[in-house]
Amino acid sequence: MNEPQGRPAVQDDRRRRFELLALPHLDAAYNLARWLAGNSADAEDVLQDAYLRAFRYFDAFRGGSDIRVWLLSIVRNTFLSWVKENRSNRLVFIPDDRGADATEPAETMWGETPRDPEALMLQSADAGMLNRLVEDLPTEYREVLLLREVEEMSYRDISAVVGVPIGTVMSRLARSRAMLRHRWHTQSAKEASHGV
Amino acid sequence: MECDRASALLHPLIDGELGFLGRQRLLRHVARCGGCAGRLSELQALQTALRTKLQYHRAPPALAARIGAAIARESPSLAPARRRLFGRGSGVPAGFGLAGGLVGAAAGVALTLLVTGAPIRPESDMVSAVLDSHVRSLLPNHLTDVVTSDRHTVKPWLSSRVDVSPPVRDLAEEGFPLVGGRVDYVDGHQVGVVVYRHDRHIINLLAWSSPGKADEGLKTQSRQGFNLITWRKGGVTFWAVSDLEIGELRKFALAIAAAG
Numbered sequence: 001m002n003e004p005q006g007r008p009a010v011q012d013d014r015r016r017r018f019e020l021l022a023l024p025h026l027d028a029a030y031n032l033a034r035w036l037a038g039n040s041a042d043a044e045d046v047l048q049d050a051y052l053r054a055f056r057y058f059d060a061f062r063g064g065s066d067i068r069v070w071l072l073s074i075v076r077n078t079f080l081s082w083v084k085e086n087r088s089n090r091l092v093f094i095p096d097d098r099g100a101d102a103t104e105p106a107e108t109m110w111g112e113t114p115r116d117p118e119a120l121m122l123q124s125a126d127a128g129m130l131n132r133l134v135e136d137l138p139t140e141y142r143e144v145l146l147l148r149e150v151e152e153m154s155y156r157d158i159s160a161v162v163g164v165p166i167g168t169v170m171s172r173l174a175r176s177r178a179m180l181r182h183r184w185h186t187q188s189a190k191e192a193s194h195g196v
Numbered sequence: 197m198e199c200d201r202a203s204a205l206l207h208p209l210i211d212g213e214l215g216f217l218g219r220q221r222l223l224r225h226v227a228r229c230g231g232c233a234g235r236l237s238e239l240q241a242l243q244t245a246l247r248t249k250l251q252y253h254r255a256p257p258a259l260a261a262r263i264g265a266a267i268a269r270e271s272p273s274l275a276p277a278r279r280r281l282f283g284r285g286s287g288v289p290a291g292f293g294l295a296g297g298l299v300g301a302a303a304g305v306a307l308t309l310l311v312t313g314a315p316i317r318p319e320s321d322m323v324s325a326v327l328d329s330h331v332r333s334l335l336p337n338h339l340t341d342v343v344t345s346d347r348h349t350v351k352p353w354l355s356s357r358v359d360v361s362p363p364v365r366d367l368a369e370e371g372f373p374l375v376g377g378r379v380d381y382v383d384g385h386q387v388g389v390v391v392y393r394h395d396r397h398i399i400n401l402l403a404w405s406s407p408g409k410a411d412e413g414l415k416t417q418s419r420q421g422f423n424l425i426t427w428r429k430g431g432v433t434f435w436a437v438s439d440l441e442i443g444e445l446r447k448f449a450l451a452i453a454a455a456g
Contacts, residue, residue, distance in 0.1 A: 015271045021420050023260065024331045028439075030255035044259055051263045055270060068421035068439070127249040134250060148211060149246040150396065152441050155213050174207045177242060 018058050021067045028068060029075045029149055035146050036079045036139065050078035066157065071159045076143065093096065125184065133183050141176035144169055197225040202232045210239055212443060219419040243316055247395045322383065326426075329380045329389065330400045330437040331449065339398065340376030340391055350377040351388060358388035362403035365455050366391065372448050377380055392448065399438040399448060406433045414449055416442060 034043040054074045061070055066099065134142060140162075147158045155173075159166045163181075202225045208214045209222055226232045333339045344350060347364040354361035354377045366374065375391040375398070385404060392399040412428040423445050424437045436449045 004341070012271070015267060018267070019264070023264075024334060025421060025439075026255045026260055026263075027252075030259065031253045034253035040253070040256070041255070044256070044262075047255070047265055048263050050264055055267050066418075066421055117215070124247065124365070125245045127251075127422065130245060130249050130280065132253055134246070145246070149243065150250055150252060152395065152397065154441065155208075155211065166405070170207060173211070177207070177239065181238070181242060 014058065015055070018055050022054060022071060025068050025071050029071055031150065032072055032075050032143070032146065033079060035135075035142065042082075046079050046082050047075065049082065050075040053078055066079065066160075068151075069153075069157045069160045072147070072151075073163065076161060129132070129187060130184070133180055133187065136181060136183070137176055141172055141179065144172045145176045145180075148173055199229060199232055202226070203231070203235060206232070206236050206239055209236070210243055212441075248346060252396050301356045323417065323419055323424060325383045326402060326424060326437055327422060329382050329387070329402065330398075330422060332380070333378070333389070333391070333400055334398065339378070341378040342377040343374075345373055346373045350374065353377060354388045354390070356380070358386055360403050360405045361388040362390040362401045362434065363452050363455055364390050365452065367448070367451055370447070370451055371395075372451065393442055394438070394440050394448065397438050397440040397444075399436060399440060399445065401452065402435040402437075403432050405431060407431050409433070414446065414453065416446065418442070427453055429453065 016133075026047075030043060030047055033046045033050070036039060037043040037046055048073075054071055061067070134145065137145065143162060144158055147153045147161060153161070155166045155169050157168045162169065164172075204220060205214065205222050209219060214222065226236055341353075345368070347366055351361065351364045354364070357379050361377075364374065364377070367373070372392045372394050373395050377388065377390050380387050380389050380402070382402065382404070387402050387404050390401045392401060393396070406428060409428055409431060411430070412426075414425055415425045416423065416425050418424070422437055422439050423442045424435060425445055426433065426435045427449065428434070434452070436445060436450075436452070438445050438448075440448070
């Protein structure tokens with residue numbers, strides 16, 4: 001045990017502790033970055049940047065809290081500032097409760113007439129179409145949907161990642177499902193009429 | 197309850213965010229209201245479609261190495277000095293974790309934590325060992341030795357390799373399909389592991405013999421973003437570990453415990 005007790009050893013421990021905690025969540029972090037950025041090259045840049053940031057601010061991470069929530073919030077914030085700095089040709093955040101197609105049922109959420117047999121159709125929905133529809137959701141709706149349905153996070157954790165109150169998480173989630181449902185019906189009808 | 201109010205609550209319902217009483221009230225309304233019942237089944241269908249059909253983008257293997265290198269550049273290191281830790285009877289055979297960059301990093305740092313962390317109680321030591329097994333399993337090509345959803349293949353395969361095999365059940369109906377099995381090293385012993393899945397979340401179920409020890413009910417804990425549940429029954433200790441939310445993991449553990 002004749003290691004120097006100075007900075008390098010401390011740095012080394014810090015780095016290993018960081019890697020132990022952060023690397024197991026690389027897939028979750030990448031998946032979020034990939035869905036936000038829309039392509040893998042940008043997602044990889046965002047993720048590397050996010051992990052470096054996380055490492056720099058690692059001392060601010062409180063041991064008792066959830067590392068996945070902390071990391072994903074950094075990935076998200078890194079993506080946002082990356083969009084601001086680099087390119088904005090991908091449309092990003094729009095003000096809450098606006099920006100959706102005007103023909104879509106807005107505040108009724110799921111309040112429209114239910115179409116029961118179509119619940120069955122949704123189950124056999126074409127995966128490619130569903131993925132495209134989610135890709136086309138505005139970012140702020142897409143992210144809560146992903147955190148909920150893919151990462152299966154609680155409202156509380158989603159609110160921590162996104163940095164909005166739980167009530168906003170709920171309304172965005174309801175809204176994104178309403179948009180998806182509406183667009184899915186529209187798209188299905190369109191394809192049916194083209195005989196696809 | 198009015199339909200407007202009920203419609204808004206359907207989302208927290210399918211998201212598991214309603215308390216017991218709220219759920220009962222809402223379900224009473226749904227039972228009497230065809231409109232809300234239709235909305236609920238449509239919402240559930242959408243949720244199922246999203247959970248099974250949305251693409252999960254896994255990090256490309258080279259990315260972990262790239263990030264590791266970027267972090268290393270930020271932090272001057274004495275990395276090789278830690279290698280000796282692999283000899284400390286931590287349950288991982290020397291060299292086990294050194295096969296690939298990420299494997300080395302993950303297993304290596306796990307051991308560092310055991311050594312440099314606060315005074316270690318046997319309990320938390322075991323949590324770390326189980327968690328190590330889970331984390332290793334998530335690395336590329338480490339999840340399963342035998343990949344099959346057929347329990348009649350997994351069971352004999354495990355039984356021929358370890359004394360105690362975790363229950364191999366068909367829980368696909370309950371939402372926990374079987375993925376496969378493997379033999380792992382935990383706390384210096386060979387341990388049978390059966391791998392299940394819930395949507396995209398991997399669940400590792402470990403079991404080993406603890407002769408003479410009393411039965412214990414489900415105990416839950418969280419560590420590093422993962423949830424762990426342990427229990428003991430009939431002289432066998434069980435561990436379920438996953439990044440699945442705790443409520444779902446509990447359902448899984450209860451299903452296994454009830455069957456086993």
